[in-house]
Amino acid sequence: MAKKDEQEKHEDHGKHDKRGKHDKQSEASEQGKSASAGSGSEQGKSASAGSGSEQGKNAKNGAEQVIKDFDNFIFRPTDIPETPIAQLVEELSEGLSTEDAAFMMEAATELRERLAPKRFAHSISVSRTAKKLAQLYGSDVSLCTRAGLVHDWDKCYRGQAVFDRAVEMGIELGKGYEHMEALFHSITGAKALERRFPGIDHRILQAVARHTSGAVDMSDVDMIVYISDMIEPLRTYESLDSLRELVGKVDLRGLFSACFKATIEHLIQNRRYLHPDSAAIWNEYVAVARGKSKK
């Protein structure tokens, strides 16, 4: 059942270029459990301890309305490819600064040229989702909206061009990355954005760089971009609903953990390569959820 856009997402995360079938029923079941049992239960608990506490409070403050808005937004039809850039940016930048609007106007205009229509629509959709999640979880709305918009900046390269782009950006990808060209766009994209937009906030660059593989110390902005990339409205895979249902019900770390888990499961089930850091990332989030992290 794995639909193309899901596969693309998992390629992003698993950094793989082969596609295969995914047992979504099984995955949905596991993901559903994660909201109320096992590690997910502990993720839920983390809303009342440590950094999760603030996120939990933020999620509860006015959460009903925000979640309602989010649900409406998720299921809203979209005609992004045909919509004028100015109109898209007007919506994205609503409530944000003129500086935000100017950045998004410039970035979106260039993105429409760089990316295929479907990928451009995805970028707008990730930005919208990141904005909603930032509002819901009390994160930085400006950074999340901006980072969501540009997260796939370098997704326009394929095949050998991906490797050429890494060389062009002066990036040396170490051993273990040879089979993971799908993750390169996050790394080269962050570098390219730094050159294209001098002075761009480093937190945006970090979120872009981490949106495929994740990291053991994901910031709120990093997690929101990662999650938004997986659950934005244009994604259609079956297990998506079980991830979306967690929005506002678990803290941000719990939501990220569920998304990361779904990615790892997909990669293993489909015999794809795992990013070398995946085990360390997973172990860290399990440790935090169990209250055993030394951090």
Ligand SMILES: [Fe+2]
């Ligand atoms: Fe991506």
Ligand SMILES: [Fe+2]
């Ligand atoms: Fe993406």
